[in-house]
Amino acid sequence: MKGRAHLMELHLDKTYPKYPPSISASFLDNIASILGTQLPKPKELEENDKKIECGICYAQCLPIDEELGPMSGTGTDYTCENTNCSRAFHSVCLGDWLRSLTTTRQSFDVLFGNCPYCSEPVAVKINHEKKQI
Numbered sequence: 014m015k016g017r018a019h020l021m022e023l024h025l026d027k028t029y030p031k032y033p034p035s036i037s038a039s040f041l042d043n044i045a046s047i048l049g050t051q052l053p054k055p056k057e058l059e060e061n062d063k064k065i066e067c068g069i070c071y072a073q074c075l076p077i078d079e080e081l082g083p084m085s086g087t088g089t090d091y092t093c094e095n096t097n098c099s100r101a102f103h104s105v106c107l108g109d110w111l112r113s114l115t116t117t118r119q120s121f122d123v124l125f126g127n128c129p130y131c132s133e134p135v136a137v138k139i140n141h142e143k144k145q146i
């Protein structure tokens with residue numbers, strides 16, 4: 014008898030996993046169609062939580078990149094001080110932009126140049142640079 018009981022257990026274990034996938038598949042489909050009609054529109058969410066695009070890379074957040082260190086994945090952190098412009102940038106992007114210009118001057122870890130949109134003077138700290146040990 015002991016041997017038979019053991020065989021029955023094995024048989025049950027094999028058949029048990031057969032039914033959940035088919036049930037959960039249709040169940041998830043139902044949930045998706047219900048949520049699709051009842052969730053608020055994504056546009057409304059965006060207006061409540063406004064993120065500003067960078068005027069140079071046109072992305073809201075920097076990519077996740079080890080080289081960017083703590084700046085990785087962050088939003089815009091510099092805004093042009095000219096109130097008529099008020100363009101937002103990533104200090105990383107603005108720093109790269111300024112470095113590509115021959116008119117830019119650097120003093121210690123601050124770059125002095127001009128806003129790419131309104132040409133007003135801007136000063137960007139480039140503390141995200143790789144530190145030399």
Ligand SMILES: [Zn+2]
Binds near residue numbers: 069
């Ligand atoms: Zn940027």
Ligand SMILES: [Zn+2]
Binds near residue numbers: 099100132133
């Ligand atoms: Zn500007």
